[in-house]
Amino acid sequence: MIKEALEEIGRGTAEIIDMERIEKLVSKYYDDGTTYTVKAGFDPTAPDLHLGHTVLLQKLATFQKFGGRVQFLIGDFTAMIGDPTGKSATRKVLTKEEIVHNIASYTEQAFKILDEKKTEIVYNNDWLEKLGAAGMLQLASNLTVARMLERDDFSKRYASNTPIAVSEFMYPLLQGYDSVYLKSDIEIGGTDQKFNLLMGRQLQKAYDIKKQQAVLMMPILEGLDGIQKMSKSLGNYIGVTEEPKNIYGKVLSISDDLMWRYYELLSEKSLSDIEQLKSDVSTRTVHPKTAKENLALEITTRFYNEELATLAKEEFNSVFKANNMPTDIQEFEMIEGIWICQALVDAGLEPSTSQSRRDIKQNAVSIDQKKISDDKLNLDIGEYILQVGKRRFAKVKVI
């Protein structure tokens, strides 16, 4: 029983520091029901969760099955600094309303995966604000600049002459202090968080709270391009609130190699089942596309339900395989004689009339399934289905 739990916990992890501690915590839970805390931090600036986040959430959910109580930490204070990812040195300060709004949508999404009853939501502004300048200085004295520069992000940016704001140095310290305050037993995060996660251990020791958190790191999920990490700013993400057909379609668009990565990190299938599937595909017993369809179906089902997921699959096949039209096309009303290029812009299919012309020249635009080549066309009264490329549609009623 414990063995099984530990296997599940270890699945897909990139690195675990202090596995012994985790083993102790889990076995104590099985002995006398003592629970333990698992901390994970989230940034309230981006209210849209994507599959990259769910890798962590799924791991948290796993812990919840085996005695973990999740400390779902909202980094409302640290969000003001911004994690030193090299993107922007400082972020705009969010208003209270924005944060409240973001968090509401955040948690709603997160509870599609997490067990709400075993989750405690905490805000680091609650204690970090009270820390004050003196507390901050005390905190900062725990770390040397040389040590800080060892951190990968920093050394790279320093070497490539990318600016580093001094406030960014505070980020790992504050995150570490969160662990001191919360007396976390385990903290999980992405591999890119290693430095910050270890800071928690170090500070817990420095502040002498009689325990040091174990650290579990999950690999960073690659985005749809298969190379860069999944992130909203790169546009290579699958959002958990996206429509079923989008989730389904996007999963289907990943490369075959990436599919196995997604299986390991996102699927609920056991590792041995996945191995089996892999060998079936390589021996051509199972078509890779089938494997991918099943994955897409499973992921879509997780965020909706089986019925909607199946519907998404059918819709996808109908639109992209059989080249049928999607079922839900947006409608627009326009005035008689409207220029086709303008109509495309008004219907949101094109960003500019210039782009419309280019696309018409490239044979990308059709009206009622017929390609057009005349970019000077004006529309008479009637109803038309405008289409750009394979997947942008609009219904236009000209009056």
Place this chain on the structure above:
RNA sequence: GGUGGGUUACUCAAGUGGCCAACGAGGGCGGAUUGUAAAUCCGCUGACUACGUCUUCGAAGGUUCGAAUCCUUCACCCACCA
């Protein structure tokens, strides 16, 4: 505080007075093809009812027939020195 270097389109990055709406790469979009929105090949990628006009090269002025390119001021970044 001093000295020097930098700021170009979504990103990276050429361009040092007219040939610049601006090389190239990535990304994006489209076409063909397919097992998919994969891979591959090809094309497009500032705006405008458009073989012309307009607005872009950190910001504002200036020199010039003509500026992304020269000058001045300002902002931001980097390096070295203090």
